[in-house]
Amino acid sequence: MASFSELPIAVRDRAIAAATNAIVLIDGNPGQGHIVYVNPAFERLTGYSVDEAIGQSLMLLKHPETDLATLRELITAIREGRETEVTLQGRRKDGSAMWNDVTLAPVRDEEGTITHFVHIFNDATARKELERQTLALARSEKMRALGQMASGIAHDLNQSLQLIAAHNELARQQLEQATPDLDEVRELCTVAAQAALDAGEAVKRLLLFTRGAPDDTPQRVDLVTIAGEVARLTAPRWRDLAQAQGRAIELRLELRDRPVVLAPAAPLRDALTNLLFNAIDALPHGGAIRLRVEQRDGLAWIEVADTGVGMPPEVQARVFEPFFTTKGEGGTGLGLAIVFGVVERCGGRITIDSTPGQGTTIRLSLPLAPELPQTAPPPPCPDDARAGGPALRVLAVDDEPAITRAVQRILRPAGHLVRCAASGEQALEELATAPVDVVVSDLGMGTGMTGWDLAARVRADWPAVRFILATGWGAGISQAEAEAKGVERVLAKPYRPDDLLQALAAPVS
Secondary structure, eight states, X not given: OOOXXXXXXXXXXXXXXXXXXXXXXXXXXXXXXXXXXXXXXXXXXXXXXXXXXXXXXXXXXXXXXXXXXXXXXXXXXXXXXXXXXXXXXXXXXXXXXXXXXXXXXXXXXXXXXXXXXXXXXXXOHHHHHXXXXXXXXXXXXXXXXXXXXXXXXXXXXXXHHHHHHHHHHHHHHHHTSSSOOHHHHHHHHHHHHHHHHHHHHHHHHHHXXXXXXXXXXXXXXXXXXXXXXXXXXXXXXXXXXXXXXXXOXXXXXXXXXXXXXXEOHHHHHHHHHHHHHHHHHTOTTOEEEEEEEEEETTEEEEEEEEOSOOOOHHHHTTTTSTTOOSSXXXXXXXXXXXXXXXXXXTTOEEEEEEETTTEEEEEEEEEBOOOOOOOOOOOOOOSXXXXXXXXXXXXXXXXXXXXXXXXXXXXXXXXXXXXEEXXXXXXXXXXXXXXXXXXXXXXXXXXXXXXXXXXXXXXXXXTTSEEEEEETTGGGOOHHHHHXXXXXXXXXXXXXXXXXXXXXXXXXX
C-alpha cells in the first residue's frame, strides 16, 4: 500500500483541498519539523499563504500564551513517533488568537520508517470563546446570588452580635452586684456563647457558597446533610429577601430517608441551590417550596417542588439548554443547564413536571453509593476530653494575643502544657528551643508566614509534630486539602472549648 507521500500529487491535492480542516504535512525529521505542504483550509484558518508556510516550523503559529505543557506533549509525541490529540492556543498571521483541536499522526513507508507527520487542525476558537463566556456568566450569576444572600447573612450576624453584646454587659453588671445571681450569670453566658456559635454558622454558610474551585472528586455524600445545608444557605433568598419584598415563602423539608450517593459534594450543593433559586423566582407573589429527600426503587431521590407560575410545554422542552431563560436580563439561562451537567456526571437522571399556574416539580434520581464493608467500631471517644488522653505540649499560634490566652485557659485545666507564639516566625523559634507535640495555629497572621507556610515547615522539619489549623476560614477548607498540606484537622472559628479538647484527644487516623 502506498504511503501518503507516494500518492499522485493531483490526487493528494484534490483530497486535501476538499478538507474543511486545516491539514499540514511536516517532514519526518523530529529535530527540524519543516512544513512541506498545507491545504487551502490552512490558509483560510491562519492567514499564511502556501509560500509563506512552506519551509517554516509550526512554531510559526505559537501564541505567547500557548500552554507550554500541552506544547511539550505534542513535541514528545513527534519524537516518539506516535499519534496524539491536544487542544492548543495559536496565533494567526495578523496576530489574533485562535484555538485548535490538533490531531497528530505519523506517516510511515512500507518499511515502517516515519517519512512525515500529518497535523490536522480543527478550529475550536468559537467553542473556547463560548466556554469562556459561559464561565464568566456562571460567575456573574453566583455573584448576583451572593449579593442577595449577603444582606440576610448580615442580618443574622447583627442579631447574634446584639445578643453577645447585651448578654455580656448584663453578666458584667450582675457580677458587680454585692451578691451576684450566679444562675443568672450562667444563663447570660450560655446565651452569649450560643449566639457566637450561631454567628459562626452564618459565616460558614457564606464560605460554603463562595468556595471556589470546587473539588469534583466523587465522595460519599449524605443527601440529608446536603439538603439541610442548602436550606440554610438559601434562607436569605426565600426567607429574608422575600419578606422584604412582601411575599411570604415557606420552605418545607421532607427528609424521609438518609440516602448516600457518590458525587462531588460542592457541585451537588450548587445544583440544589440553583433549583431552590429557580423555585423562589417562580413565586412572585409568595407560596411554598418542598424539598424532599428519599430512597426508593434502589435509587436516591431529590425533589424540589413549588406552587409557582409553572411552565408551558414549549418552555419545559428547552429549560436545560445553556443560555435559555425566561427571566430576561434578570437571568443567564445557566442555572438548570449546570444542574443537568452535575446530575449527568453523577450518573443520574433529571425530570421536570410543570403546569402553568400550578407550579413545577423537578426530580433528581441518583445511584446509591455501595455499602461500606463492616468494620469493628472504634473505641468510644469521651464526651469531655478532660476525662482521658495524655497531657500534651501544645504551641498555640495566633497574631491575636487574646486568642492564644483563650487556648491556654481551655487546655491548662486538662493538664496540657501550653506555650504561645504571635507569628509563624516566632513559632519556628519556639519549636527549635523546646519539644512540642501539637501546634494549634491560625491561618492568616498579618504580613508574615501563613498557617499553610508554618504547616509546611513543621511537616518538613518536625514530621512527628501534629498540626491543627484553627481559622475563621475553616468552612472553606476541605479535609483532603488540609491533609495534603500537612494539617491533621481544621477547626472552624468560632469553636467550642470541647471541640479543641477532643481534637487533641483524638487525632485523625
